[in-house]
Amino acid sequence: MPKLSGTTAYQQKNYIIEALPADVQSRLLPDLELVKLPLGKILYESGEILHHVYFPVDCIISLLYVMENGSSAEISVIGNEGMLGTSLFLGGETTCNRAVVQSAGSAFRVDAKHFKAEFGRHTEMLILLLSYTQALLTQMAQTAVCNRHHSIDQQLCRWMLLSLDRLPTNNLLMTQELISNMLGVRRESVTEAAGKLQDLGIISYQRGHIKVLDRPGLERMTCECYAVEKKETDRLLPEAVNDQGSAASRAIQY
Amino acid sequence: MPKLSGTTAYQQKNYIIEALPADVQSRLLPDLELVKLPLGKILYESGEILHHVYFPVDCIISLLYVMENGSSAEISVIGNEGMLGTSLFLGGETTCNRAVVQSAGSAFRVDAKHFKAEFGRHTEMLILLLSYTQALLTQMAQTAVCNRHHSIDQQLCRWMLLSLDRLPTNNLLMTQELISNMLGVRRESVTEAAGKLQDLGIISYQRGHIKVLDRPGLERMTCECYAVEKKETDRLLPEAVNDQGSAASRAIQY
DNA sequence: ATTTTGGTGTACGCTACCGCACAAAGTAGC
DNA sequence: GCTACTTTGTGCGGTAGCGTACACCAAAAT
Numbered sequence: 001m002p003k004l005s006g007t008t009a010y011q012q013k014n015y016i017i018e019a020l021p022a023d024v025q026s027r028l029l030p031d032l033e034l035v036k037l038p039l040g041k042i043l044y045e046s047g048e049i050l051h052h053v054y055f056p057v058d059c060i061i062s063l064l065y066v067m068e069n070g071s072s073a074e075i076s077v078i079g080n081e082g083m084l085g086t087s088l089f090l091g092g093e094t095t096c097n098r099a100v101v102q103s104a105g106s107a108f109r110v111d112a113k114h115f116k117a118e119f120g121r122h123t124e125m126l127i128l129l130l131s132y133t134q135a136l137l138t139q140m141a142q143t144a145v146c147n148r149h150h151s152i153d154q155q156l157c158r159w160m161l162l163s164l165d166r167l168p169t170n171n172l173l174m175t176q177e178l179i180s181n182m183l184g185v186r187r188e189s190v191t192e193a194a195g196k197l198q199d200l201g202i203i204s205y206q207r208g209h210i211k212v213l214d215r216p217g218l219e220r221m222t223c224e225c226y227a228v229e230k231k232e233t234d235r236l237l238p239e240a241v242n243d244q245g246s247a248a249s250r251a252i253q254y
Numbered sequence: 255m256p257k258l259s260g261t262t263a264y265q266q267k268n269y270i271i272e273a274l275p276a277d278v279q280s281r282l283l284p285d286l287e288l289v290k291l292p293l294g295k296i297l298y299e300s301g302e303i304l305h306h307v308y309f310p311v312d313c314i315i316s317l318l319y320v321m322e323n324g325s326s327a328e329i330s331v332i333g334n335e336g337m338l339g340t341s342l343f344l345g346g347e348t349t350c351n352r353a354v355v356q357s358a359g360s361a362f363r364v365d366a367k368h369f370k371a372e373f374g375r376h377t378e379m380l381i382l383l384l385s386y387t388q389a390l391l392t393q394m395a396q397t398a399v400c401n402r403h404h405s406i407d408q409q410l411c412r413w414m415l416l417s418l419d420r421l422p423t424n425n426l427l428m429t430q431e432l433i434s435n436m437l438g439v440r441r442e443s444v445t446e447a448a449g450k451l452q453d454l455g456i457i458s459y460q461r462g463h464i465k466v467l468d469r470p471g472l473e474r475m476t477c478e479c480y481a482v483e484k485k486e487t488d489r490l491l492p493e494a495v496n497d498q499g500s501a502a503s504r505a506i507q508y
Numbered sequence: 509a510t511t512t513t514g515g516t517g518t519a520c521g522c523t524a525c526c527g528c529a530c531a532a533a534g535t536a537g538c
Numbered sequence: 539g540c541t542a543c544t545t546t547g548t549g550c551g552g553t554a555g556c557g558t559a560c561a562c563c564a565a566a567a568t
Contacts, residue, residue: 063395065395065396065398065399067399067403067478068478071403073398073399073402073403075395075398075399076395086388086391087388089384090384090385090387090388090391091381091384091385091388091490092385092388092389092486092489092490095388095391095392096392096395096396096482096486097395127345130343130344130345131344131345131346133344133387133391134340134341134344134345134346134349135346136391137340137344137349137387137390137391137394138349138350140391140394140395140398141317141319141329141330141350141351141394142319142350143398144319144327144329144394144397144398144401145319145321145327145329145438147398147401147402148327148401148438149321149325149327149438151554151555152554152555175514175515175516176515176516177514177515177516184399184402184403185555185556186555186556186557187515187516188516188517188518188555188556188557189554189555189556191515191516191517191518192517192518192555194516195516195517205516206515206516206564207514207515207516207563207564207565208514208515224321224322228350232346232350235346236345236346405524405525406524406525429544429545429546430545430546431544431545431546439525439526440525440526440527441545441546442525442526442527442528442546442547442548443524443525443526445545445546445547445548446525446547446548448546449546449547459546460534460545460546461533461534461535461544461545461546462544462545
């Protein structure tokens with residue numbers, strides 16, 4: 001069952017890799033390289049050829065679209081439920097988005113060539129990746145809806161919740177300036193929204209350190225978008241949370 | 255090469271089906287049923303089980319998210335470059351979007367069971383579908399960006415261009431009320447934006463009949479989003495436009 | 509200890525868009 | 539032709555978010 005409230009058990013693992021049968025996992029192991037990703041690092045630039053695929057463990061990667069005039073908007077976030085580099089198996093090789101490390105941490109990195117040559121052979125992996133792709137689609141769709149209809153206050157709550165779900169702690173290291181780039185709004189608008197949340201005792205922050213004090217409060221303030229994404233991610237990647245190993249069994253046959 | 259301006263040769267075909275090798279095509283033929291789809295028909299409702307997959311020929315299908323309060327927003331459009339029902343091969347079976355016929359016409363329909371059992375066997379098909387999925391991802395991402403940053407005027411232009419690209423004529427049968435539901439804005443805002451375009455001689459319309467007089471004009475007025483989507487669709491589905499049959503060759507090996 | 513830098517708060521006018529209300533003009537049914 | 543209904547036009551006050559400018563404060567650098 002989808003757990004909307006808070007306590008998704010955090011694990012020092014990437015769920016896609018973790019959900020694979022043990023034998024596949026061990027065969028993949030030699031290709032996996034655990035790397036540290038510092039905040040702000042650009043892992044991929046729009047239109048580039050992707051050299052590595054990343055499976056976040058305890059970091060968050062943001063997919064941003066950067067407009068011609070330099071302003072940006074976050075399209076989706078990738079945590080230990082997913083991967084960066086779907087375009088490799090979708091076939092397009094490149095995408096129009098920039099990928100930035102939104103929260104520092106580590107990830108498994110795989111050479112793009114190895115990924116295509118080696119990982120593609122494992123049907124179980126493909127199936128997982130496709131499920132994840134659908135979760136990603138849902139997230140993008142909800143981002144579109146949210147951008148259209150909901151207030152900055154609500155969007156900020158949603159954004160923090162999406163981040164929290166992918167993080168081991170309740171602390172976000174993130175300035176309001178950076179958040180405003182993600183949301184595609186003015187920094188001042190974030191200041192105002194964050195101020196309200198602090199007044200309500202839902203968060204406390206200072207100079208780039210945000211502490212979430214009342215997660216249910218955040219969930220009450222945000223729009224329906226968060227719940228939709230959360231529910232869908234839990235549905236599509238249940239093994240990511242509590243049902244490891246059964247992913248392949250639920251799959252379609254090719 | 256991507257053709258941004260206008261003249262994408264229209265064909266009475268669905269490009270995904272068309273791009274398949276002849277032998278695969280003929281094997282699929284018995285499963286395909288050509289159906290007429292009237293304007294406004296709801297082909298899929300959020301969360302439902304999908305009974306049929308649709309490959310538009312000369313109709314347009316809109317993916318909408320409908321909010322709890324009833325207001326809506328278009329997430330993406332599907333024409334003869336694509337299909338409705340990606341969740342079947344992505345593995346999720348359902349999605350959170352409603353699919354509505356935005357422009358009446360015909361489409362190939364396939365029973366969902368047949369689709370999964372039969373179509374899944376053809377690797378060429380999977381590869382095409384994955385490419386299309388990436389085009390869809392791009393479109394959703396751009397919708398998110400556009401909703402965040404661009405004016406209703408620009409969004410209306412983008413919306414009309416996306417429709418035109420999927421239609422054999424320069425005429426859109428669509429009331430301003432319906433457009434406003436797609437864009438997720440007030441009907442009056444559409445009236446105003448459309449009025450401007452009419453004054454500029456770019457379109458003319460009356461009571462649900464829109465005629466595009468100056469397509470380059472539309473392209474000049476819209477935001478960068480349209481070009482990004484167009485370029486990416488042309489890149490990912492080149493066989494859709496002018497290079498039929500070579501789709502499978504460019505593919506990754508599984 | 510002082511300066512520099514980066515992060516946050518506040519204020520002000522502006523614009524795009526909203527919600528609402530209602531008028532006008534086409535279209536369809538009888 | 540008359541009526542009923544759809545579609546489009548217009549006006550008006552309200553507001554969320556923008557752009558800009560600047561002040562303040564904490565942390566880091568020297």
